[in-house]
Amino acid sequence: METGQPSRTAWSAARYRAAHQLIERGAIFPDPFAVRILGVPPDELVADAPRRAMRVFIAARHRFAEDALAAAVSRGVRQVVVLGAGLDTFAYRNAFDGVRVIEVDHPDTQAWKRERLAATGIEIPPSVSYAGVDFETATLASSLKLDGPAFFLWLGVVPYLTPEGFTATISYISELAGSEVVFDYAQPPSTMPPARRVALEERAARVARIGEPWLTYFEPEEIAARLRELGFREIEDLGPAQLAARFFDRHDVPPGTPGGHLLRAVR
Secondary structure, three states, rough: OOOOOOOOOHHHHHHHHHHHHHOOOOOOOOOHHHHHHHOOOOHHHHHOOOOOHHHHHHHHHHHHHHHHHHHHHHHOOOOEEOOOOOOOOOOHHHOOOEEEEEEOOOHHHHHHHHHHHHHHHHOOOEEEEEEOOOOOOHHHHHHOOOOOEEEEOOOOOOOHHHHHHHHHHHHHHHHOOEEEEEEEEEOOOOHOOHHHHHHHHHHHHHHHOOOOOOOOOHHHHHHHHHHHHOOOOOOEEOOOOHHHHHHHHOOOOOOOOOOOEEEEEEE
């Protein structure tokens, strides 16, 4: 991202979430603030709707993450850290009593979000606080003051980090016994069939042109091994076949089909 400017991919993700509320009526993931915080007229969002495949994937990743979060809160977790929060609205529609929410993002993106909240009249609850962090130059350990296990929402961030940036963050989370993290990752373009590989490479080129390139890919076996080495004891990884079955009632996607993954891990 450019210095002094908010993340353009955060804006794009917010458009996908808002468009899902209008086109699919929030069928996968309802978010009453998604359209409001974006500030784009609904008819404009529908007319220029982002492509469906990514739109429903982003809806599914929020549904998966917040379902896992609700289960963690029921087990007693009382701290939620939203890493790379962008225009995510969980903190402002948080229905869990006594749960503290910390949003972590680049300071420029956070300033933009605070402007959007003020402009649209979305109230900041007293349970919400902010930590400005550049994941490539600062550590979470120096920026967060947690007093026990936490749930980490880390959506739409990992592909944009360097391997070193990813390792620093996941290592910090691994040091907090009882904590849980949900993040998404992509398999390398080289694993894809030719048509999907071309489409993925074209999208990667687009985000690179706006200064936010994809830098990190994983294979499922690789990321699982790394997480186990760090002491994560429970790992749930949904690839395209599992996502299609769980969220879209489709059972025709072959097991092992490469693509975007959602992963939940408990320390």
